[in-house]
Amino acid sequence: MPNRRHGLIGVYPIGVLLSGLLLAGQACAAPPTAAKPTTVAPKPDAKPDPVANIAYLALVQKRVLPQSFLDQPPEDDGVQGARLGLADNITTGRFIHQAYHLEEALEPDADAVVAAFKKLVAQGYRAFVTDMPADLLLRLADLAEAKDATLLDATSTDDALRGEQCRRNVLHLLPSRAMLADALMQYLTIKNWRDILLVAGPNPEDKLYADALRKSARKFRLKIVADKPWTYDPGARRTDTGHYAIGAEVARFTQGIKYDVLVVADEGDNFGDDLGYRATDPRPVAGTQGLVPAAWARPFEQWGATQLQARFLKQTGRWMTERDYGAWMAVRALGEAATRGGSVEGAAMTAYLRKPEFELAAFKGARLSFRAWDGQLRQPVLLADARSLVSVSPQPGFLHETSELDTLGPDQPETTCHPR
CATH class of the missing domain: 3.40.50.2300 (Response regulator)
Structure with missing residues (x-):
């Protein structure tokens, strides 16, 4: 057997070697055979995709x-x-x-x-x-x-x-705003946070969001114990004492109200973030700030x-x-x-x-x-704050005859859509 490891080809009889060399020489001397022409059928032009x-x-x-x-x-x-x-x-x-x-x-x-x-x-x-x-x-x-x-x-x-x-x-x-509000109210229902302090901003979008929250609270039989507009203008909030003034105003604004959760309607992000951690009683904030329902x-x-x-x-x-x-x-x-x-x-x-x-x-x-x-x-609608996903609505237990997703927003019997 050939010993490839050491580069040896083994020992063969001299006649065999001479015959092999003779045949190899004849093969080299033979004229090359002309290659047969190969015909490749041209491919039709591919049609562009629609x-x-x-x-x-x-x-x-x-x-x-x-x-x-x-x-x-x-x-x-x-x-x-x-x-x-x-x-x-x-x-x-x-x-x-x-x-x-x-x-x-x-x-x-x-x-x-x-x-x-x-x-x-x-x-x-x-x-x-x-x-x-x-x-x-x-x-x-x-x-x-x-x-x-x-x-x-x-x-x-x-x-x-x-x-x-x-x-x-x-x-x-x-x-829609109605779907966002329903997603939040379903979560408040399963948490048994039934008493709501609603705070609405002055802008038209804030009022539309607040209207959706009110309708949804009625739908899920939650109670808005106080419905208050936010009118405070902090002025120079970035002054050295700005945070003291805001804290004092929020404490005064929420004083004397018994509620489980503060729900805010501030689509322009003008004041909603100021309500957290500053109320008289320690209560969560939800709505457009805090725990936010969102797509x-x-x-x-x-x-x-x-x-x-x-x-x-x-x-x-x-x-x-x-x-x-x-x-x-x-x-x-x-x-x-x-x-x-x-x-x-x-x-x-x-x-x-x-x-x-x-x-x-x-x-x-x-x-x-x-x-x-x-x-x-x-x-589905997400319920999240700035750092974590808290829940996803529809919440467990809210059933529908065709799709649980239709527990969010107006169902077909409730719609006022009659398109033209």
């Missing part, structure tokens, strides 16, 4: 600065969520030969938004993800050009848009949400906001409709969104779908 065209239409709004420098509002929230949703759609689309395009139109005023909408419709767009105030959204929905379009409202929580002002061509991604929250990590948080952080260098999440869901919903419905045509995608078989996986442990009666995306 494209799902989605428009992101937003009114650029001035961000209201919070009372603290810690949480400055990002200038690109909303649209960054749509971009991440587009990337997710593209990843899925590669496997089924579907392509996606997101046309971004971020306009400086209402008239520019209307003009951009008309232009996009003329170009063939039918699926619109919107980020704008309720009055402008209704203005678009009522245009003649919007008859065959669908507006996916990614950022509004207005109850009226799901109620008496609802439109057939509008769907809503974020939970999305920074500490949320369950049901695979960590990977969505991480991908968004990698893309933007910041945390995902509710507005980002709403826009992400809107774009992903259209992608899911294209995948399951088998068509990237705008009208076909938006029609599939309304079908009973439509479902959206959105990292909440449930399949989300749109309610037929008001266009609202039914979904």
Whole structure:
């Protein structure tokens, strides 16, 4: 046997070696055989994948600065969520030969938004993800050009848009104020925190949030023992004695009231954070500050949400906001409709969104779908503070004949939506 270890080839008879060398020489001297020509049939040109065209239409709004420098509002929230949703759609689309395009139109005023909408419709767009105030959204929905379009409202929580002002061509991604209030009141019910001190701010949005809280408290038979407006202006809160003045005012404001939980309506973040730790009696704070019901929250990590948080952080260098999440869901919903419905045509995608078989996986442990009666995306609501997820509603024990998610917000028999 050859000894490869030491580089030896072994010992063979001389005749065998000579015969081998002779044959090798003849082989080398033989003229090369001409290679037979190989014919490769040219591949036909591959057809490009059909494209799902989605428009992101937003009114650029001035961000209201919070009372603290810690949480400055990002200038690109909303649209960054749509971009991440587009990337997710593209990843899925590669496997089924579907392509996606997101046309971004971020306009400086209402008239520019209307003009951009008309232009996009003329170009063939039918699926619109919107980020704008309720009055402008209704203005678009009522245009003649919007008859065959669908507006996916990614950022509004207005109850009226799901109620008496609802439109057939509008769907809503974020939970309404009524859903947020119901999510909180369910949790207060299971904790047996039945007596509520309600504090509402002076802004129109604060009053709408407070109205939703009042209705929800009645719905779940909780008692608002005091309903007080917040009118105190701290003035120079950053002076050396500013925190003393605020502490004294909150203690005076809450003195003499027996309650289990202080619920605040301050959507502008003007005073709600001042109420914690300063009341006369040690009581938790919930609502727009403290324990907050929300569609999305920074500490949320369950049901695979960590990977969505991480991908968004990698893309933007910041945390995902509710507005980002709403826009992400809107774009992903259209992608899911294209995948399951088998068509990237705008009208076909938006029609599939309304079908009973439509479902959206959105990292909440449930399949989300749109309610037929008001266009609202039914979904769980998170209850979280700045550092931890406390709970998720619907709470255990709140049952419904078709979907427990419909215990949040107006059910079909209660709806005031009669779309036109």
